[in-house]
Amino acid sequence: MNLFELFGKKAKRPPQEKEPAEDGEALDIYSGMRVEVTTFEGELLFVAKLLGLRGNQGELHQYSEPAISQESEPLRVRIRGYSDYERKAVYMEGVITPGPKSIWPVEELTICKVGNERAFFRLDTNREATATMFSGLEMGERPCKMVNISVGGACISSEYRYHEGDKFLLKVKLLEDRPESVMFSQVMRVIEKDGEKFEYGCRFLELTEEDQEKITQNIFAVQRLKRRTS
Numbered sequence: 001m002n003l004f005e006l007f008g009k010k011a012k013r014p015p016q017e018k019e020p021a022e023d024g025e026a027l028d029i030y031s032g033m034r035v036e037v038t039t040f041e042g043e044l045l046f047v048a049k050l051l052g053l054r055g056n057q058g059e060l061h062q063y064s065e066p067a068i069s070q071e072s073e074p075l076r077v078r079i080r081g082y083s084d085y086e087r088k089a090v091y092m093e094g095v096i097t098p099g100p101k102s103i104w105p106v107e108e109l110t111i112c113k114v115g116n117e118r119a120f121f122r123l124d125t126n127r128e129a130t131a132t133m134f135s136g137l138e139m140g141e142r143p144c145k146m147v148n149i150s151v152g153g154a155c156i157s158s159e160y161r162y163h164e165g166d167k168f169l170l171k172v173k174l175l176e177d178r179p180e181s182v183m184f185s186q187v188m189r190v191i192e193k194d195g196e197k198f199e200y201g202c203r204f205l206e207l208t209e210e211d212q213e214k215i216t217q218n219i220f221a222v223q224r225l226k227r228r229t230s
Contacts (some may be wrong), residue, residue, distance in 0.1 A: 129172035
């Protein structure tokens with residue numbers, strides 16, 4: 001496999017820092033939470049870890065390529081994370097300012113919503129892909145379309161019938177000049193379309209932090225290409 005050697009491999013996840021915020025929302029946001037920073041129009045700016053929480057302030061330690069200049073003016077943004085303690089998506093807003101060493105101080109940090117919705121930014125792709133099952137009636141490689149992708153999963157469209165809980169290898173070439181991406185995936189939702197096609201909400205399994213970073217970089221690359229050609 002070229003990008004993500006996931007199938008049959010257990011991810012080694014580093015322990016999360018448990019340093020809750022001091023403003024009464026201790027169970028919702030915490031230091032070490034992985035977050036995605038977007039504009040209010042939905043453009044993904046960068047991925048970071050939220051650290052150093054003090055009241056309504058903190059630091060965003062960027063670990064993806066940014067889609068914004070580090071010489072920019074303070075900017076109000078949306079920040080989406082996922083609480084490992086509550087198993088919920090956390091939606092926040094705040095004002096970020098460029099800092100040294102890819103650190104963005106964030107102020108006026110407020111929680112807007114906590115819910116069970118997916119936490120990750122999704123990019124529309126509509127790319128040809130394949131799903132390979134290793135058992136069951138649909139065993140083998142079948143064509144499908146990747147409707148969209150996030151760091152945590154993807155939505156695919158197919159004329160073949162899968163079921164909630166099915167696991168398969170999803171392969172897609174997100175960009176012509178990059179290797180094929182391969183993700184071990186599981187069906188979480190099934191949506192029937194017009195009686196002939198189905199859409200499947202899938203999550204990626206056994207991702208390491210390195211795997212997540214590779215997916216993030218591909219999402220940024222596709223987003224930049226779409227902006228140039230639009």
